[in-house]
Amino acid sequence: MLTIIVRAIIIYLIVLFLYRLMGKRQLGEMQPFELVLTLIIADLATIPMAEISVPVLHGVVPLLTLVLVHFILTVLCKVSTKFSRFVSGKPVIVVNPEGVDYKAIKNLNLSIDDIMEAIRGAGYFKLEQVQYAIMETNGKMSVYPKSEFSPVTNGDMNIKAEKSCLPINLISEGKIIKENLKIANLNENYIMKLLNKANIKKVKDCLILTIDKGGTVFVQAFEGKYQTFKVEPLGQVQE
């Protein structure tokens, strides 16, 4: 059993390293060759893990080889558009202003039901609402609605909206994130001021504290409801 435990740890660490090496795209939008790689890796990793008679190297060497090939393919795809199209295919317009392109959906081995499902997934329930629907190389459908059905934006209504900005997390689970404190150009005294304003006495009692560039603070203690309030925008804070 000890052998299996050690083997499982070795294989796990190698697979973790390989997935890290391949980038985060693996987890979400997979191209056909990436999907193939993921399936093979999963299969290869389990064989030497559970089968003692198979040397670990029999699992590790193909895994490393596949990642090497994957890296070369990725580089070639970046260098050559033609090669990228050969490996991953190209986006195909399946719905155009004239309606569904039956030839295109037949080439993709899709049915009308698949198209309708993908369009519903994009938030549109009628085909006449769609100007273009494009089947992307990763298998996802991008839908571009007709102008009369597209959502109204602030720009359409000439509304001046505040610029949205990402909040910076200053406290997480009772601990100050010093890196973010530096980014926000704040110090611990200022954090204490914010906590006092929210009636939280110690940093360790605070579950989360975020602040955005506009000065909107979100704070919540481990026990109790969250609070939001406005302070001076970041950059104008007087220490």
Added chain:
Amino acid sequence: MTKFMWFQLISIFFVLAVLVLICVFEDRLVTNSLENVADYVYQIETAIEENDGIRNSKVENLVDNLEYDWFNDESNLCFLVNHKSIQEIGIEIIKLKTYIEEDDIREFSISLELIKLYSEQYFHFMGASFHNIL
């Protein structure tokens, strides 16, 4: 180049180096250990002819050395192949020692021939060749 790209590039070169090292290690280990076995078999055959029999110190020493070297190499070969696939040579070497005690030259010769055959077979399935690739 971003930090991640550097990480990727260095890791890929590392992976490539590991693969090359494993291939070189495999090739040298397989070739050396099997050639060593064949060499011992040849020396034993010569010693039998020279001494006219198998119950003599020269043959005994050669078989002992063959046993020692093979079991050392076998443990390293187990990194590359399943132990069960390469255990026949070890079994035949143990038989050789029994045949020396019994002074059974006929069975001894058969075992020697089998060791030669197995070492050739192992080389066929462990060595790098077009047949193995396909």
